Amino acid sequence: MEMLIALVIGVLTAGGVFLALRGQTFPVVLGLTLLSYAVNLFLFVMGRLAIGVPPVISDAASAYTDPLPQALVLTAIVISFGMTAFVIVLAIKSRAELGNDHVDGLQREEDRNA
Amino acid sequence: MTLFFAVLTPFVGAALVALVSRLGRSHSAWAAGAVTLASLLWLAPSWHLPFAGSLLVQQHDWMPALGLNLAFRLDGLGLLFAGLILGIGLLIVLYARYYLSERDSMGRFYSYLMLFMGSMLGIVLSENLIQLLIFWELTSLSSFLLISYWQHREEAREGARMALAVTGLGGFAMLGGFLLLGHIVGSYELSDVFASGDLIREHPLYLPSLLLILLGVFTKSAQFPFHFWLPHAMAAPTPVSAYLHSATMVKAGVFLLARLYPALSGTPEWFWLVSGTGLATLLLGAYVALFKHDLKGLLAYSTLSHLGLITLLFGLSTPLAAVAGVFHIINHATFKASLFMAAGIIDHEAGTRDMRRLHGLWAFMPYTATLAMVAAAAMAGVPLLNGFLSKEMFFAEAMEVSEYLLGGWLLPALVTLAGALAVAYSIRFIHDVFFNGAPVDLPHTPHEPPRWMKVPVEVLVVLCLVVGIAPTLTVAPLLAVAAQGTLQAPLPEYHLALWHGFNPALFMSLIALAGGALIYRARRPLTAWHERTLDRLDARVVYNALLDGLVGASRFVTRLIDTGSLQRQVFLLLAAALVLGVAPWLAGGAALAGSRTGLPLDPVSFVAAATLIVATLATVWLHRQRFVALVTIGVVGLVVSLIFIKFSAPDLALTQLSVEVVTIVLLLLALYFLPQQAASEREPARAWRDGAIALLAGGGTAALAWAVLTRPYDTIAGYYLENSVPGGGGSNVVNVILVDFRGYDTLGEITVLALAGLGIVAMLQGMKLPAPSRDDTGRVWDADAHPTIMATLTRILLPLALLVAVFILLRGHNQPGGGFIAGLITSVALIVQYLANGAQWTHQRMVSAPSPQMGEGANAEPKPVYDSHPLIAWGLAVAAFTGLGSWLFGYPYLTSTYGHLRWPVVGEFELASAMAFDFGVFLVVVGATLMILVNLGGLHHALPKHREKH
Amino acid sequence: MIDILLSLLILTGAIFTFIGSLGLARLRDFYTRLHGPTKATTLGVGCLLIASALFFSVRDEGVSLHEVLVTLFLFITAPVSAHLLAKAALHLKLRSLTPTLKEGDDTPAHL
Amino acid sequence: MNGFMHLPILPVVLPLIAGIVLLALRNAPLRLQRGVSLAAALALIPLAVSLLQSVSDGSHLVYALGNWEAPYGIVLVADRLTAWMLLTTSLLAAFALLYAVGAPSGGTSSHSTKPASGQVAGYPQPSPQMGEGANARPTPTYDRDGRHFHVLFQLQLFGLNGAFLTGDLFNLFVFFEILLLASYGLLLHGGGRLRVKAGLHYVVINLVGSTLFLFAVGTLYGVAGTLNMADLAVKLAATPADNVALVRSAGLLLFGVFALKAALLPLYLWLPAAYAHTSAPVAALFAIMTKVGVYSILRVYSLMFGNDAGAVAGLLDAWLAPLALATLALGMLGAVASTALKQQAAYLMVASIGSLLLAFGLGSTEAIAAGLYYLPHTTFATAALFLLADSIGRARGTLADRFESGPAMPGARVLGGLFFVIAMAIAGMPPLSGFIGKFMLLKAALASPLLPWVWSVVLVTGLVGLIALARSGSLLFYRTHSSHDPAAQTPTNAALAPVVGLLLLVAGLVIWAGPLSDYASATAAQLLQPQLYIGAVLGTTP
Amino acid sequence: MRRLLPHPLLTVSLAILWLLLVNQLSAGHVVLGALLGWLIPFATSPFWPEQIRIRHPLALMHYLGIFVIDIVRGSFLVAWLILRGPARLRPAFVQVPLVLRTDLAISLLANTISLTPGTVSAHLAADKRTLIVHTIDTGDAEALVAEIKQRYEAPLKKIFEEED
Amino acid sequence: MLSIVIPIAFALVSLAFLLSFWRLLKGPDAPDRILALDTLYVNTIALLVLLGIHLGSALYFEAALLIAMMGFVGTVALCKYLLRGDIIE
């Protein structure tokens, strides 16, 4: 299972990196979203994998998984949500100001198809 | 502190001079003169000390731990230079008053001059080497200002920059040299340095420090090959040239040679470096001076030559040579300053300095001509004038040390040649300008200058004469203390006199005089030959090439690196991360996998993971079909939530699910304003390169995850599990961490969210976007903006969703949930209303709940607006002030408390202050999310929307 | 007895869920595909939710009925989703096997 | 704990509450908003001073948030370094804010000429100059070029101070994000083509950087099981051989993040455009932004990977100094290559980061002290240059701050004089603090094996910087022609006063160089004894 | 009364839903549920343009019975059709003329249609007089329309629109 | 009995999940993909309910509830985009 999770994180990172390196804002935003999935998962599994032992204290529970990474990931999710929202709006703003959706604001004919 | 104040006075005076310049043109000059006198007065009480054989050192702590103190020293050498600086300074002040024209700013000139004077004084009175360097650099800066005084002139700007660059180079080198010297000695105080001469000379760092210091000296004194800036500095007003480029600043270099003479001299390195450079400069300057058509150019190269002479003298390392050096410093200052002033008068009155046009001025200004002729004769080394005396000593010393040199005759021959050249250019100066026919095409008809403009020249020329005739009565005591200050040792036996009998030096002088006359006679063919050949060699060309090279290389490198491409930046960051992350593993010996056994793989997980991977790849593959990519990334988010659920993180799953949908809504909003299809990649190579780094990055993170997951670890988690209920009053440990153990993180996190909302509002201000009236295939949008069935049924969902939100909020402390998720649910419930019923409809209905806008601008439309600022403000306030409450009880910020209330009917009810904190989180989330989405959703309203109707 | 009932519900739920998705995958045009998830899957999940309610009611003390809420939610939302999807498909003039909807028809109102 | 018990939290809570209050006051008269904002910013100075006094005896103030002991709760830790950073920040912020409220912004910002059009998305929004009467057309200033300037400014300070104070690695991440998001808002404030483009780059690159941060923090947690920096230091020092590569890997990734924020080679490319194209007060405030990265490098690598860190000690030994040297060199080349003053200022900032990190990279007490002394100097001097560049640009009208020959500018005397002094400070010319910092650095390098490299690069780049600044000064002030630009604006006193103020700070650094360099040395010595910090935080005796 | 209790029906429903949510029946939660059921309608009342009045609660019960049966029926039918294979399907669009007038009733009808045998409400005409329904398999479109009108529309008309 | 049924159910639901995903990838049109995503959400609810029964934990209920809500919102937003472009108008 650990191998599978590592693979998942790797694929998400690879996909995120590839898209983050694209020239237009939209795929970059998608890439950043994928990257945030990857890193959130990564941070989460730093508490190691455990099934059926959520950190909710109850008499019935026999064990609990590490709650701290979960709290950290929650914070990270919220922060990356705010960041994503900001960068999305910035992408729109940049299109409005620069006239196209290239990250460097290049004037290219094929960019203006909408 | 008198020395300190003597130095400080001109600096303060600089401001004063600038201020009084508003009162009138002469005021600055008077003020400058007063400042100079004041500085002299500060020195007056100590004036006698060097003559009495005592040394004055005044010290004041500045950075004692670093050995950098304010320390001043008055010895013979310092006294001599201080006298030169202030005395000639006074004359320059007077001269400049008449030299500067109506258009020139007096205040600025004198202000700069005072700055320069203070800097020079600082150099010569410094006891601390670093402090000396500080003033040294200040002379570079103030001379930059003075040279560029006529800033509208290209050559002034260029000359100033050149001087600054070259002397700046020297200054930086000298800093290094002094640091090394201080390192060797263990102190920057001159007294300690003088005491450690042998230590220094035997130290392995002697040569580097010597080289660095000499670099400073040579650049400042315009020694070959750094000489080229000096002629270009002649673009300065002539008083500046007279002061800086003859009497003072360029002398700073030779001053330093004299100053460090006891510590550094006496080694072969010193001898060869210093005297070699001096000799080269001596010859070069004298040679080029002969061919300069510009009056000031001639004097500039002559100055070079004389500086070379002095340098050569110090290089010879004999005590007597040093005395001669000091003597020539004095003499050169007097005759050269007067010559510059004379040249300035000529320029001033005739309107040109070109010796091809200036002829026969004797007829127009005989008095000035007489003064100039005396000074020029001193420069040539004619007997009865001061120049002759020091040049005699120089010739004598050259003979003295000639045994070191090739065959014993080379050095005497070369210095005699230099002497002859000096005679030749001096003759030229006189003959060409004052005689040699009639003037050619002068801008003005020349006449004698105003009375007071001549006075400074007269004073100096008189000095040349009296020193030359009666040295023992005049200059001898000063020379003695100055030489003593230089050597820091008993003086050698020497005798100042006009007549030393028939000795080699006298012959050399005679040969030089005769040879000079001959050379001047042969000037035409020589000039022709020079202009054909050597004239084209110009160090300035090298300097310019270097500078252009620097700028060109800088531009090239900078443009090569900084292309303004985001892609490159991201690429570099990733590459850097890869290198940094991988490097430790390359050390070898480290196994990637650890010893921990993992969980078995189950088919459902496999299916989910496979889906996620395929969805990710599909997102990448289909990213140009943006809508499709949006859907596939939705799958990724869904599976990520599933993973959270699977591995015991219900809170995370809930959060991820809620965030996911809001993100999709956001992306859809973005998609509306962005192109829905993207152009295909223009450079396939880039895709391959990016693919490669993506694979590496993916592999890297996978390996990192794998490495950690297969290793056991000890964690502080146990504490949270144990203390969550008794300490935090909640059984959902994740939530208790969020609102209590690490509530501070959460406070930060909601601030981020609030900032995102506010930042977006600020960013969208005044933004206008045309709304596309068709989709990317050219199809007109559907006419039905708010389908009835959707609108009706989603309305039913609203109370239901709010109920769920309250549920999630309240239980969060004990069960999965909490303020953040509840906030998102609330937001989503409201967003659905926006989706289904439109912004205006929804706004109208939300306005009744929170307070309407207060204080609308006059131009505001009377349209109801839902403003989520209060929600954010309240939310942050609740969270921040909940934490503050604990202060009242003497606990740190964010300390929580909880208790069980027993209510009638309801029963026991737990209340925790952390829940209030969570409520703050809730409010911020709702406010920020709505703020973001609603502002973004309303963008197109900025322009009237033209939708084609069916 | 409960066990059998539970098993039956779970199995039925799973089968319907599966068939719904099968329809989505198998059927030939969008409009027919729409039927699979809207109905079969909804019922499938409904069955599973009832099973869950039963399971937790039996296992713990006290009835567990909150699953009803999910069902309610799905029953309100699934038709709306289907309706909007159909609207979108009509708007985009998706190819249909339905003879009455011809290419070139401007809106379905012309039917 | 001496003094007021809650002293360490005040520099964080004060701007936060000020931000909240300003948010609530968003429709109040502008004068009130400015009053609150300025009062809050100014109040930070005495706070920082008293904090500095409290820690100047070498003690660590530890503040356990929520009353949860370290390493379980988040602690704030104030030591000499923290107080130093806080004081620098508060002084800088005060002048940046004064500039923002006082200096005219007209001409550079796209919205300033339409004060009444403050609408967001077609919905009427309170226009920023609300309360001064709708008919009044006040001079545009930076704080009203867009919305929420003061809120963003205060929250920026919240983020900065939080980052300097925290003793928790994840919390450092959180405060990084706060200060980043606030900086995004401020950077883009007022809008404009180039600003938006630069902002987009800045945001995206930092988002990737934040991802990297989380990977690194995650790994450290996954290995050590803790987040408190002192606790991490203890745990990492005991890293078993099997985990050394992993920990070093994580440590270096973290370094990558800090290097990005600090703008170290090759990760500085975001800086020139971002700083050159944002508004002047923001650029001035941002002079401290890179220092957060620098601070983090110093803090984390002295505490967690310092000399006591066993197998993971000396993590940056091979990296920091060489990269810093290269940054210094390339920054200076960029300054030479620049075509406008703000751009040059930005590249000079890059170069100064090189100097700073070079000092820290050398790692000795003397070198770190040199860097610490240099830090406020470069912060104030660069900020002053950004502010002055703005006034120069305005005085040159349509030519702005581009290095092109133009008409003589109004107020050239004052502007030129200030430029000269700032250029001296930045070029490291004596007697200003840049020289002292350079002197300390070169002196400290005497003990380093990198001596030849350090000396040659520092001295040569010093010269190059001098040449570059002389060129630009000469071009801007000297090479003028006699035409007249109606767009040229005479600099106002309100615009020049903050510049003068910052220069007075530079002068203060010179006059009190003795005590200040002593403090810097004491700070460096404290940093090189991480056991003191650890002991104070974890309650163990060192 | 309207002021103090804007939507009594909603209040009761929400209170019940709250108990379902918390999945327990305790005095405390009854109070809390009632409280929320009372408060939430205040916040959401602007979103409800019309008062929902159920004029025939018994008819509603009956209708719900039919509804549940038809869902199960419909699901089995669709399942069978899917399993049988796509080739034999006879899909069609049919138009259902509406007598219902209120949005709520129309929406509920559309909802019912979508959840029951082989039909999905695809489009509501702009004038809200016709509902276009897609059916997955029908031989007789008119019979289908008639069935919809009789089986669902008529009861809905009675429950929501007809005066007593 | 449950121990046999639950794995079978898991298998069936997983298959359903895969089939939906297959449709999502295949399309061919945007509504197909949205429908598939919507179905995936519902499939996930099924998975969660099964997991809850399997692990005997009620902690997964809220997730199911939320998926029902959020899945709907996502679908509505995506459809609205196809219909009108501007989803909040």
Ligand code: NA
């Ligand atoms: Na607390």
Ligand code: NA
């Ligand atoms: Na149906």
